Amino acid sequence: SQELEQSPQSLIVQEGKNLTINCTSSKTLYGLYWYKQKYGEGLIFLMMLQKGGEEKSHEKITAKLDEKKQQSSLHITASQPSHAGIYLCGADPINYGGSQGNLIFGKGTKLSVKP
Amino acid sequence: EPEVTQTPSHQVTQMGQEVILRCVPISNHLYFYWYRQILGQKVEFLVSFYNNEISEKSEIFDDQFSVERPDGSNFTLKIRSTKLEDSAMYFCASSPTGDGGNTEAFFGQGTRLTVV
Numbered sequence: 045s046q047e048l049e050q051s052p053q054s055l056i057v058q059e060g061k062n063l064t065i066n067c068t069s070s071k072t073l074y075g076l077y078w079y080k081q082k083y084g085e086g087l088i089f090l091m092m093l094q095k096g097g098e099e100k101s102h103e104k105i106t107a108k109l110d111e112k113k114q115q116s117s118l119h120i121t122a123s124q125p126s127h128a129g130i131y132l133c134g135a136d137p138i139n140y141g142g143s144q145g146n147l148i149f150g151k152g153t154k155l156s157v158k159p
Numbered sequence: 160e161p162e163v164t165q166t167p168s169h170q171v172t173q174m175g176q177e178v179i180l181r182c183v184p185i186s187n188h189l190y191f192y193w194y195r196q197i198l199g200q201k202v203e204f205l206v207s208f209y210n211n212e213i214s215e216k217s218e219i220f221d222d223q224f225s226v227e228r229p230d231g232s233n234f235t236l237k238i239r240s241t242k243l244e245d246s247a248m249y250f251c252a253s254s255p256t257g258d259g260g261n262t263e264a265f266f267g268q269g270t271r272l273t274v275v
Contacts, residue, residue, distance in 0.1 A: 077263065086163075086250060087202070087266040132202065146215050147194075147264070149202040 048133055050150035057123050058158050065118045065153045067133035073113045077134040077147065087132065090118075120155075128157045161185045163267035165251050171273045172241050180236045180270045182251030191234045192252040192264060193226065195219070202250070208234065241274045248272075 047070045057063050067076070075094050079087040091100045093109035093116060100107050104121045120127055130152040164183045172178050184191050193205040206216040208226055225237045234253075238245055248271050252264040 079266075084248070084269075084271070086268040087252075089263040089265065092263060134202075146204045146207065146217065147202075148204065151201050 048135055048148060048150035050131075050133060050153050052153060053151070054154040054156070056156045056158060059124060060122055063120050063123055063155070065131050065155070067116045067118070067150055069114050069135060071114070073109065073116070073135050075136040076107075076109055076113075076116045077136075078107050078116070078118055079132045079134060079149075081130040081132055081152065083130070090131075123155075123157045125157045125159055128155055130154050161265075163251055163253055163265050165249075165267035165270050167270060168268065169271045169273070171275060174243060174274055175240050178238050178241055178272065180238075180249050180251075180272070182234045182236070182267055183232050184234055184251065184253030185255075185265055186232070188253035188255050188265075190214075190254045190264075191226075191228070192254075193236045194250040194252065194266075195247040196250065196269075197244075197247045205236070205249075238272075241272075243274050246272055246274045 049068045051066045055063060077092050078090040080090055081087050091102060091107045093107055096111040096113045098109045106119045107116060109116045116133060118131060132149050132152045134147040134149045136147055163185060166181045170178055189209060191208040194202050195205055196202045203219060204217050206220045206226055207214045211228060223239045227235050248269045250269045251267045254264040
């Protein structure tokens with residue numbers, strides 16, 4: 045079965061610093077999703093990557109999927125306290141070519157941003 | 160902005176009791192899901208629902224669990240006889256039709272179920 049490993053497990057950065065979170069899959073990724081979760085709350089969709097080498101950005105967050113489609117990174121530039129939370133990567137183990145079905149998730153990376 | 164809403168936000172129940180967790184998906188979405196997250200663990204898929212039937216379910220989703228779309232707006236998860244290990248945050252999600260490409264799922268805020 046497919047597994048997603050995230051690193052680091054937790055991260056504390058000073059406000060204004062850049063940071064990177066990684067997600068590594070044991071199998072080829074057909075769709076890789078990044079979500080943000082605040083403690084005790086729901087998951088907020090950030091970005092989805094499908095193609096090898098794909099890169100997407102939204103505000104100060106950039107996500108990349110490597111050419112082999114087994115690793116993704118999430119990079120935050122000039123971090124702010126509002127970036128704090130748990131970042132989860134998720135993958136669809138079957139290439140549906142349609143809506144998300146059975147997503148598997150990594151354990152998450154807890155990000156704290158010190159003002 | 161449309162959102163998935165879940166009720167209640169927190170439910171405490173005695174072991175062996177039945178619970179129903181409720182969700183109102185986004186109105187024009189066709190795919191519905193339940194996930195759970197045991198404290199400190201990964202978010203785990205339970206079941207997906209499309210066209211008034213289960214389209215996929217995980218090993219966790221055994222005979223104690225059932226889902227229903229009783230009307231045009233609600234989507235429920237029932238646990239017939241709760242166990243201590245059912246204590247978790249339960250998330251409902253919905254997504255529109257895929258139209259040939261993967262699309263994002265929108266998650267609700269979750270219901271925290273505590274079985275005592």
